[in-house]
Amino acid sequence: MRRVMVGIKRVVDYNVRVRVRPDNTGVITDGVKMSINPFDEIALEEALRIKERGQADEVVVVSVGPTDAQQQLRTALAMGADRAILVQNDGTAAPLTVARVFRKLIDRESPFLVLLGKQAIDDDNGQTAQMLAALWDRPQAVACSKLALEDGKLTATREVDAGLETNEIELPAVISVDLRLNEPRYVKLPDIMKAKKKTLDTQSLGDLGVEASGGFKTVRVEPPPQRQKGIMVKDVGELVAALKKRGLV
Amino acid sequence: MSTILVIAEHLGGKLNPSTAKCVSCAASITGAAIDVAIFAADGAALSQEAAAISGVRTVLRIDSPANAEPIAAVLAPQIAKLAANYSHVFGPSTTYGKDLMPRVAGLFGVNQVSDVMAVEGPHRFKRPIYAGNAILTVDVPEDTKVVATVRVASFEAAAPGGNAPVETVTLDVPLPTHTRFVDRSAAKPGRPDLQTARRVVSGGRALGSGENFKIIYSLADRLGAAVGASRAAVDAGYVPNDMQVGQTGKIIAPELYVAVGISGAIQHMTGIKDARTIVAINKDSEAPIFEVADFGLVGDLFTIVPELEKQLGA
Numbered sequence: 001m002r003r004v005m006v007g008i009k010r011v012v013d014y015n016v017r018v019r020v021r022p023d024n025t026g027v028i029t030d031g032v033k034m035s036i037n038p039f040d041e042i043a044l045e046e047a048l049r050i051k052e053r054g055q056a057d058e059v060v061v062v063s064v065g066p067t068d069a070q071q072q073l074r075t076a077l078a079m080g081a082d083r084a085i086l087v088q089n090d091g092t093a094a095p096l097t098v099a100r101v102f103r104k105l106i107d108r109e110s111p112f113l114v115l116l117g118k119q120a121i122d123d124d125n126g127q128t129a130q131m132l133a134a135l136w137d138r139p140q141a142v143a144c145s146k147l148a149l150e151d152g153k154l155t156a157t158r159e160v161d162a163g164l165e166t167n168e169i170e171l172p173a174v175i176s177v178d179l180r181l182n183e184p185r186y187v188k189l190p191d192i193m194k195a196k197k198k199t200l201d202t203q204s205l206g207d208l209g210v211e212a213s214g215g216f217k218t219v220r221v222e223p224p225p226q227r228q229k230g231i232m233v234k235d236v237g238e239l240v241a242a243l244k245k246r247g248l249v
Numbered sequence: 250m251s252t253i254l255v256i257a258e259h260l261g262g263k264l265n266p267s268t269a270k271c272v273s274c275a276a277s278i279t280g281a282a283i284d285v286a287i288f289a290a291d292g293a294a295l296s297q298e299a300a301a302i303s304g305v306r307t308v309l310r311i312d313s314p315a316n317a318e319p320i321a322a323v324l325a326p327q328i329a330k331l332a333a334n335y336s337h338v339f340g341p342s343t344t345y346g347k348d349l350m351p352r353v354a355g356l357f358g359v360n361q362v363s364d365v366m367a368v369e370g371p372h373r374f375k376r377p378i379y380a381g382n383a384i385l386t387v388d389v390p391e392d393t394k395v396v397a398t399v400r401v402a403s404f405e406a407a408a409p410g411g412n413a414p415v416e417t418v419t420l421d422v423p424l425p426t427h428t429r430f431v432d433r434s435a436a437k438p439g440r441p442d443l444q445t446a447r448r449v450v451s452g453g454r455a456l457g458s459g460e461n462f463k464i465i466y467s468l469a470d471r472l473g474a475a476v477g478a479s480r481a482a483v484d485a486g487y488v489p490n491d492m493q494v495g496q497t498g499k500i501i502a503p504e505l506y507v508a509v510g511i512s513g514a515i516q517h518m519t520g521i522k523d524a525r526t527i528v529a530i531n532k533d534s535e536a537p538i539f540e541v542a543d544f545g546l547v548g549d550l551f552t553i554v555p556e557l558e559k560q561l562g563a
Binding site for chain 1: 260320321322325343344345347348349350351352353354355356358359360361362363364373377378379380381382383384385386387388389390425427428429430431432433434444472484489490491497499504505515522526527528539540541542543544545546547553556557560561
């Protein structure tokens with residue numbers, strides 16, 4: 001079975017304007033819309049396209065999160081994933097914990113490719129894919145905008161500060177995906193019905209023999225300092241004068 | 250006492266300014282001893298460059314043909330060996346460091362502190378979360394190694410004027426061959442690098458086409474500025490992805506930022522909020538960019554930009 005494993009994280013929807021809790025312990029998540037991390041959605045779309053091209057037989061989605069993450073896994077199944085695994089963990093799972101979970105599941109599932117988002121839009125850590133590749137001692141390609149799979153190897157084009165970088169890597173491997181890799185499909189209603197019949201297996205960290213990595217202690221969460229609104233100038237002349245006055249031009 | 254190993258970034262035989270910024274971040278830990286590691290095929294000139302950064306104790310030069318290109322899977326095991334006795338390992342939060350440093354953290358079996366924007370103590374750091382809409386202060390357990398990436402827009406480069414000794418180090422580490430570098434698209438010559446430029450002019454979707462971006466390039470050349478773009482302009486195909494400024498592109502902190510035809514989506518603002526002075530030019534007086542701009546000008550960019558260029562030349 002040629003299998004692709006995809007990570008799915010439940011996060012605050014990207015359209016929500018995030019606000020810090022008054023007690024500075026975190027951000028407000030009560031009653032806030034939750035969704036699949038957008039980068040993970042792109043990872044899933046890519047996995048589905050690989051399968052549709054006949055280059056994989058099964059797409060397995062995995063989430064490490066609370067019971068409610070079942071909703072995001074159901075959405076992933078409706079998009080076209082074949083089955084789902086929820087590894088239950090209340091609270092925040094540190095990237096190393098998530099990487100350890102995937103490492104254990106790789107032993108069970110033997111995927112030839114693990115596709116993850118380049119970062120989650122909540123904690124913005126951007127670590128899990130690289131850590132997993134380290135624990136697995138396999139290649140990584142981070143922030144990919146193009147993937148070409150052939151003859152047991154992968155040509156990965158990555159978005160880097162200098163432009164685009166292309167690497168050729170052997171499989172199995174861990175890939176993290178960037179925004180421009182693809183545009184995820186919309187979920188259709190009949191697919192939501194079909195997804196209810198697909199397998200969603202629930203496990204605990206203990207079932208997998210994974211020790212939580214502890215992570216860091218949150219001291220404080222606060223809003224960022226606000227920029228002051230400046231002045232409106234009426235024309236180019238006034239703008240140039242203002243910039244000259246500040247010594248900027 | 251903290252001993253900090255800074256992993257230098259370089260490309261085309263030149264040290265990236267992110268290295269001096271990482272040194273600056275490291276130096277904000279009181280009493281830290283800071284060494285800089287240069288992994289290259291031939292690090293002779295790079296080591297000299299790093300030795301001149303003030304605050305550096307020693308430059309460690311690790312030459313190997315395998316280090317010719319920055320492949321994380323090749324560099325990480327070497328760094329893990331070299332950094333075994335350091336309390337901290339820092340790298341830049343550029344695409345280079347974002348690729349490499351979590352792999353190093355994975356080898357050490359620790360979580361990483363991503364995007365350090367302020368140092369509050371040897372084990373206490375501030376970092377942005379939720380695209381910079383919240384700032385998190387975290388404590389790393391005292392008994393674990395600190396692996397961190399440094400948000401380069403938050404730190405001034407450490408000044409030149411240093412004269413650190415250079416030590417050549419040989420690391421006997423088995424290296425993987427499963428990852429091969431193929432190519433890198435050439436950086437555009439002539440204009441300053443977007444990430445480190447003192448002035449930046451960016452264009453948005455209102456430019457309407459890649460062809461129309463020529464007025465942005467022209468203004469940028471008058472100012473000696475780098476050119477950036479909003480995600481909308483990149484997604485529309487007007488300019489390549491490496492010009493994108495914002496949460497998912499480059500986070501920059503120039504002295505002068507000129508936003509032309511950019512409405513100011515949250516993800517764009519995240520990339521520019523450390524700019525000293527922001528100028529916004531937009532035909533929509535309600536555009537959110539005006540909420541953060543130091544100077545706003547409402548009007549048609551196709552009239553304003555050439556006029557601005559002309560008056561700056563006068």
